[in-house]
Amino acid sequence: MTAQLASLEHARSLDAADPLAPFRERFYLPEGTLYFDGNSLGLLSKDAEAAVLKTLDQWKTLAIGGWMGADPPWFTLGEEMGWLSAPLVGAEADEVIVTGTTTVNLHALVSTFYRPEGDRRGIIANGLDFPSDIYALQSQIAIRGGDPDRDLVIVPSRDGRTIEEDDLIAAMTDRVALAMLPSVLYRSGQLLDIARLTAAAHERGVLIGFDCAHSAGSVPHHFDRDEVDFAFWCGYKYLNGGPGSVGALYVNRRHFGLKPGLTGWWGYHKERQFDMSHSWEGASGAGAWQISTNPQLSAAPVLGSLRMVAEAGIDRLREKSLAMTNYLIALMEERGLLDAPYHYRIGTPREECRRGGHVSVEHDAGPRIAKALKQVGVIPDFRPPDVVRLAPIPLYTSYADIWQVAQKLREVIDTGLYLQMPEGRELVS
Numbered sequence: 001m002t003a004q005l006a007s008l009e010h011a012r013s014l015d016a017a018d019p020l021a022p023f024r025e026r027f028y029l030p031e032g033t034l035y036f037d038g039n040s041l042g043l044l045s046k047d048a049e050a051a052v053l054k055t056l057d058q059w060k061t062l063a064i065g066g067w068m069g070a071d072p073p074w075f076t077l078g079e080e081m082g083w084l085s086a087p088l089v090g091a092e093a094d095e096v097i098v099t100g101t102t103t104v105n106l107h108a109l110v111s112t113f114y115r116p117e118g119d120r121r122g123i124i125a126n127g128l129d130f131p132s133d134i135y136a137l138q139s140q141i142a143i144r145g146g147d148p149d150r151d152l153v154i155v156p157s158r159d160g161r162t163i164e165e166d167d168l169i170a171a172m173t174d175r176v177a178l179a180m181l182p183s184v185l186y187r188s189g190q191l192l193d194i195a196r197l198t199a200a201a202h203e204r205g206v207l208i209g210f211d212c213a214h215s216a217g218s219v220p221h222h223f224d225r226d227e228v229d230f231a232f233w234c235g236y237k238y239l240n241g242g243p244g245s246v247g248a249l250y251v252n253r254r255h256f257g258l259k260p261g262l263t264g265w266w267g268y269h270k271e272r273q274f275d276m277s278h279s280w281e282g283a284s285g286a287g288a289w290q291i292s293t294n295p296q297l298s299a300a301p302v303l304g305s306l307r308m309v310a311e312a313g314i315d316r317l318r319e320k321s322l323a324m325t326n327y328l329i330a331l332m333e334e335r336g337l338l339d340a341p342y343h344y345r346i347g348t349p350r351e352e353c354r355r356g357g358h359v360s361v362e363h364d365a366g367p368r369i370a371k372a373l374k375q376v377g378v379i380p381d382f383r384p385p386d387v388v389r390l391a392p393i394p395l396y397t398s399y400a401d402i403w404q405v406a407q408k409l410r411e412v413i414d415t416g417l418y419l420q421m422p423e424g425r426e427l428v429s
């Protein structure tokens with residue numbers, strides 16, 4: 001990057017030419033901050049807020065009548081939001097349902113697709129997995145009478161940052177029944193090769209599912225084309241649905257009709273749900289994997305957000321996301337931030353096809369750097385042992401914001417501010 005390209009004027013010219021720039025106006029940006037934590041909790045938009053207010057109003061005026069009379073009807077909101085979500089993951093409308101939450105959906109799907117038989121009892125996970133997935137898989141194995149220490153096959157990382165697809169494939173032996181992997185690793189932001197892993201799994205008689213918490217709404221997927229068996233994700237990161245909002249799941253249609261491992265009345269055939277029969281009859285599509293009543297107040301903001309994401313288009317979001325992460329990395333290089341005395345390290349793969357939506361900035365004094373950045377108005381997050389995650393979000397981050405963040409990364413070290421911060425991470429970091 002030349003000095004001219006590294007200037008604030010150039011950042012402003014990128015913003016002026018950005019077709020997605022107008023979306024920023026529709027978000028509440030916290031005053032006086034550069035918000036770079038949308039990979040953990042996306043910001044509130046006016047669209048999401050309006051959707052919540054509309055739900056409250058319809059509850060006020062329609063009361064119980066809202067199940068069929070609300071716009072859209074509450075009774076089929078999960079299905080309706082599934083249709084809106086399907087283009088994000090390359091699925092047909094009835095293969096996606098908006099329901100549950102990330103870990104609950106993992107349980108619902110793994111309890112269905114983990115079918116240990118004879119010696120084929122293993123589930124492949126990886127050494128850099130998000131802990132909730134590991135806890136859930138351990139419990140799923142235990143419920144089936146297995147031994148998590150033996151049956152959970154944890155593929156280690158070679159470098160502490162990334163997982164090699166070759167290693168995952170080598171672990172797909174005839175003792176493995178299921179592979180349950182992240183699309184994007186939560187710490188380094190590595191994007192796995194879903195098509196290659198799925199093809200390799202199927203050649204070896206292994207079913208495969210993906211946790212897409214760190215890619216939904218950021219990286220386009222092609223689950224039908226790639227023949228992925230199942231996937232799930234949350235609504236509160238790149239989908240900006242609010243803290244703990246409803247999540248979503250995908251089931252490939254070749255598995256329709258399979259009985260879910262965890263059934264509930266919300267997954268019943270919609271036409272006959274209120275017959276109140278004691279014999280379970282599943283909905284025809286992914287809707288069968290619903291368990292409980294769709295949570296209207298946590299679904300409403302996601303609905304508002306999904307409509308906005310559809311308006312922006314997932315391919316344009318991905319294009320801008322890559323441009324922005326490239327820009328942040330290039331600025332860090334140009335400013336000498338990877339050299340002495342700064343010593344930041346980029347933990348995210350440089351190849352675009354291996355990168356999700358955030359940049360993992362490693363530093364030996366990671367927790368102190370994260371705290372110092374907050375003091376100077378940058379909101380990142382921190383993941384042990386040394387990762388400060390920075391996520392420029394295509395819907396509301398500007399190139400000028402990124403330019404300023406690069407300045408602040410330098411400033412907290414130049415001024416020694418980070419050394420004044422207490423050691424250790426915060427309770428919620």
Ligand SMILES: Cc1ncc(COP(=O)(O)O)c(C=O)c1O
Pocket residue numbers: 101102103104130132133182186211213214234
């Ligand atoms: C990759 C990944 N999987 C699972 C979870 C757990 O999500 P939830 O608390 O919604 O179950 C998270 C939370 O951030 C995550 O990042």
